[in-house]
Amino acid sequence: MELNEQDIALIDRYLQNELSGNELKVFNQRMQSDPAFADAVALQQELISSIQHAGRQHLKEELSGIGQAMVARGDLKEYTPGEGGESSQGNNIWLWVKVIIILGLIGFGSWAWLSDAWMDWFDVERPEYQHYEIPPIETDSTPVETDTTAIDAVKEADIAPIDTFYESDSMDSPAASNAQGPAIFDLNEATHFESGVQ
Amino acid sequence: MVFRAQWKIKSSERLPFSKMGTLPWTMYKNDAELIAGLKSGTHAAYEQLYREYFNMVKYLVMQNSGTAAQASDTFQDGIVVLFEKVQDPDFSIKASVKTYLYSICRNLWLKHLRDHKPTRELKDFEASVEVEMEQPEDPTEKQQRIINECLNKLGDPCKKLLTQFYYFRESMTSIASDMGYTNADNAKNQKYRCLKRLREMALALI
Helix, strand or coil, X not given: CCCCHHXXXXXXXXXXXXXXXXXXXXXXXXXXXXXXXXXXXXXHHHHHHHHHHHHHHHHHHXXXXXXXXXXXXXXXXXXXXXXXXXXXXXXXXXXXXXXXXXXXXHHHHHHHHHCCCHHHXXXXXXXXXXXXXXXXXXXXXXXXXXXXXXXXXXXXXXXXXXXXXXXXXXXXXXXXXHHHHHHHHHHHHHHHHHCCCC | CCCCCCCCCCHHHCCCHHHHHHCCCCCCCCHHHHHHHHHCCCHHHHHHHHHHHHHHHHHHHHCCCCCHHHHHHXXXXXXXXXXXXXXXXXXXXXXXXXXXXXXXXXXXXXXXXXXXXXXXXXXXXXXXXXXXXXXXXXXXXXXXXXXXXXXXXXXXXXXXXXXXXXXXXXXXXXXXXXXXXXXXXXXXXXXXXXXXXXXXXXXXXX
16 A cells, blocks of 8 residues: 555554544544555554664664673672662661661670579579688687686585585575575676686 | 664763763762663663673573573663663652662573573484474564564664664654754654655565
8 A cells, every 4th residue: 555654644643642532533443444554554563663673672782882891891890699689678677687686695695794693594503602612710720728717716616505505405595595696706707707808 | 784883872971081081980879860861871871780780680690500691681681671661651660770670680581591491302213314494484573574674774864763763762853953954843754754665665575
């Protein structure tokens, strides 16, 4: 079918979705009624598709040229795998999770080092008590000189009256009371003397 | 005749010689700028994509039973797909350009691996010889090949005008100023004349 430039322009506008309203309606009616015109539309669509294919090929050639030149110049950034396969937002979240975990471990470690409360949780005997030995009490090595002569004298002197007291079985005996009194007094005195307090 | 590789670079983008040695490593500061550069088909945008992401795709392909040449091909196809995507007025990108390009190239390489599955060796029971066999050509492929031949015969100015309009989506005003037409209407009329010639050449061969 012989097409003039106006027809080509009209088909082009149809293929570029530029027709609307009555113009589009008339165009569709013509395609339905005129098979040769419909074939011309199909061919023009093929031509445009081929032009686009040629454009794609041209872009690839251009990119190939750019790539070869950049490789020759060593102008390509090094790539380290795993430096960010995910989105940057996802990376930031993981970074924060890692920071929080590390800080948490450092905090727990410090607390465990400084505090022994965790030993109670696991029923661990505290190491400082395990091998604890009670240190010997510091005492004066020289024995205290005790003058027991007074005590002995009293004991000897008072034996008879005490015995008499118990034998007589008389609680009210003034002799027994007298005999007990000085003996007790003397003993106390002797105790004070013994401990060195006058 | 080979197409001039640099015809996409507009005179306004060319740097003066004094600044050529001092190009910054990254010309586009963020993804939005890079996409805008890619949309207008600037040479610098392609260079930045190559500089930043080529080795990433090369690593992906070569770690998955590919060669350096196949990596290069996959990367170029990936940029072509990205270029065509950004031309869509409804295009919006949710991930970074890096992730988007990686995903495109990953899909392309997966498709390549699926299409080129290693065939099993055939178990022979008789002696055989090499026989040349012609594969019948798909009618659509044949038509496409003829149109491509015609397009190449059409000459550089027509081919450039048509590809700039139909593939690179340049406006008629931009094409007119780039190719030296007095105005957009003149360029448009020239486009229809080229299309008419291409149609006549193709019809004669199909």
